[in-house]
Amino acid sequence: MNEPWVKVYNAANNLEAHSLKGMLENENIAVQLSGESLGSAAGELPADVVQVGIWVCENQVTAARVLIERYENADYPDWRCPNCGEQNEGQFEICWQCGHDKHTF
Template sequence: MHKLYSNPHLFFVEHMQNILAIEGIETQIKNKFLGGASGDVPVFETWPELWLVNPEQLAKATSVIKKSENETGDDWFCPVCKESNAGSFEICWHCQTVKPDTSP
């Protein structure tokens, strides 16, 4: 197995696991409950880690992670309620209108 990703917050590790699962990439999370040992063991060793199950998917998994980490986009304004939304939002946080497609 190959370690793909690590973060001090389990939420982000689980989010990355979900993104990879959508692409058909199987992973396992290690150190899920080791955070309580911080102080007794080095802190970086207690971070949750995402490990790849199938080594043949390493290139694809690395590519998906890299793309996901860089995917924020520009902020946008909702065409319905005119509320400002972060570029990473696919729907308006205020009125739940789907982000308009701005691709050429």
């Protein structure tokens, strides 16, 4: 069964898009990104020139918007991984270096 996809957000760049995608997928929301290929084709341009659309299934739009709003309003502090000592940005739930969950100590 094919749900229609709805764009719920324009990310300013690929990094933000992928952070949001990861966050939404953690909540079992399927995500598609648009505009990425533009970004890599225009390799000479700074990455933040190209906006990336975040698309979710129509029946998950409401849930996705709530999560995105929370993401936008939250001011996450950076955190240091207790496992490997790596410094991570606050919006990431797991250490990019070793995969350690931020909430597990």
